[in-house]
């Protein structure tokens with residue numbers, strides 16, 4: 001008897017065993033989809049993982065059918081799924097759900113796109129039939145005209161000596177026919193009714209054809225770029241991963257393009273990952289020019305049908321050479337992957353938050369590459385993530401540094417504005433210092449463009465002293481506290497400690513302690529009143545719900561249709577605008593005080609990236625950075641573009657407070673409808689974990705968002721030192737989860753993990 005292990009698209013551990021009926025055994029291969037029964041009446045499309053002949057110790061059902069002629073997953077993709085499930089402690093079924101486009105999950109979900117074409121009916125081909133019909137149509141001139149148009153178009157396109165023998169193979173689209181003959185739909189229908197014309201549906205691809213590649217469009221590299229390129233190539237002989245640390249606008253993208261061509265020349269495929277869909281628009285245009293139809297695009301704003309077609313093309317004999325995509329593109333099949341580029345590698349949006357699997361696409365990409373012989377990875381950024389830089393310093397990754405911008409354009413001048421002082425001296429209007437307003441005015445009147453950056457985290461509820469800028473911090477964790485309006489209390493994310501809101505500022509005695517948080521919308525309103533003639537656009541989650549909305553905001557700004565762009569982190573990333581002379585950072589404090597151990601790292605990255613949008617071509621740009629904490633070292637690191645000092649300082653803190661890269665973090669979340677249940681279940685889980693992991697376990701505590709969709713949440717933090725056996729840790733976590741879920745008292749409690757949280 002043959003058995004097969006099947007992954008089902010359900011949030012359940014592991015695989016399910018089914019019997020393979022002899023009739024299907026020959027056709028079935030790992031990676032094919034199979035239709036299987038589950039329970040009394042349900043059916044699912046599963047993916048076959050492996051076949052064997054060992055009877056399991058329980059009854060199992062038969063698979064009902066095999067849905068594919070060829071596997072839809074290659075062995076590498078299956079292995080990647082298993083790695084993601086294992087490493088991120090998430091059910092294999094959840095990985096399946098995330099990885100495969102919906103149209104491939106159900107047997108009827110994907111409908112090919114078709115067009116209506118028209119041919120002659122089978123008995124109309126011969127010369128005599130044609131003349132007979134022509135005769136009979138004389139009474140209806142409109143129909144005759146349409147019929148003759150069809151024949152004329154056929155004659156024009158006929159490539160054969162014998163027109164009538166060739167005619168049966170000829171067809172054209174209905175649209176073409178109606179347009180060319182200038183006929184109405186009614187006339188056409190009459191000819192169909194008379195069984196002279198025969199319509200049929202023809203399958204057409206949705207994929208953008210993209211035109212021929214033009215490798216001659218590749219720009220030649222500058223001396224510094226060529227040197228970086230050579231170093232990358234030579235480091236790749238020794239290391240699988242190379243970090244390219246190049247300042248904004250140094251030409252990293254041009255270097256990638258050369259690396260991609262090299263891979264293609266060697267007959268290998270390339271995966272180019274970007275953190276955010278907003279960026280793929282510009283990058284697509286740049287890569288399209290060079291790689292034309294050899295380039296495929298893949299991300300979640302594409303329709304499911306488009307994604308299915310790209311998936312199938314990747315499995316075909318003529319797959320794309322280059323795939324440009326966001327996070328989920330890491331799951332696409334590749335036959336001969338040679339290079340993975342992770343652009344803007346520091347971006348946290350590479351990590352999936354919800355739902356499971358909570359995977360990091362950078363890590364997954366590195367694991368994916370390791371499965372292919374000779375496949376290499378380039379991580380590129382102007383502001384490396386602490387983890388990647390640490391890996392480079394410790395020799396695990398190679399590193400290449402580019403310190404000059406292309407054509408030696410100078411980095412922008414960063415002007416720090418002390419908002420404490422400006423508030424005192426009443427030199428502000430709304431959220432703006434006079435300094436920033438002056439800079440905006442100058443830029444706009446010179447016909448230049450302005451970007452105003454407001455961190456999304458500006459919405460995070462916090463309290464601050466209006467007079468001295470004091471922000472309450474946790475005694476145990478050295479992070480800023482979050483303000484809970486309903487409780488009128490301050491809490492720490494990390495240890496769960498709760499504090500009263502002080503009546504007076506402990507630093508200066510002022511009673512002006514207030515909540516803060518100002519959003520992009522408010523800024524838009526204020527700037528609109530101050531500069532009624534400015535053409536303003538806003539780019540944030542609200543204004544970019546669709547792919548076309550992103551594209552329009554970016555292209556309008558690029559083309560100068562708008563001249564002032566307000567935005568969240570979305571605008572801080574890699575976008576390349578030519579006429580931006582001023583960048584305003586509205587509120588650096590919202591980043592600096594964010595209650596997260598990564599606050600300074602993110603603040604440095606974000607402000608450095610957004611500054612990089614200023615003054616790309618022509619003259620030096622200006623950045624106005626508004627803060628109440630100008631004395632913080634991280635602020636001067638940003639001003640001096642001093643990554644190394646910033647890195648060293650943060651690393652010290654990370655070591656002291658037991659954070660990555662010295663410790664690995666795993667969060668365990670417990671979720672239930674009733675607060676008292678979740679409270680007790682989380683306590684039980686924490687005790688169980690403490691019995692194994694000791695003081696590596698912190699909590700449970702209330703996360704900042706402690707209730708989502710009527711579910712109460714508790715969080716347990718696990719800090720595991722480097723060197724601790726992770727496989728053991730994972731087994732313990734699975735076991736603790738299984739024990740809790742198996743306990744009648746907690747049977748409806750949900751537990752899930754976040755490994756390497758961002």
Ligand code: ADP
Pocket residue numbers: 219220221222225246247248249250251252253254255406574576
């Ligand atoms: P980065 O990716 O490092 O931010 P880009 O590759 O976007 O930098 O380069 C910034 C700008 O300079 C782009 O407009 C790019 O086309 C141009 N550029 C960079 N290198 C070259 C080169 N070698 N030849 C021509 N233009 C270049």
Ligand code: ZN
Pocket residue numbers: 465466467468469470505506507508509510
């Ligand atoms: Zn104060």
Ligand code: ZN
Pocket residue numbers: 474475476477478492493494495496497
């Ligand atoms: Zn704390």
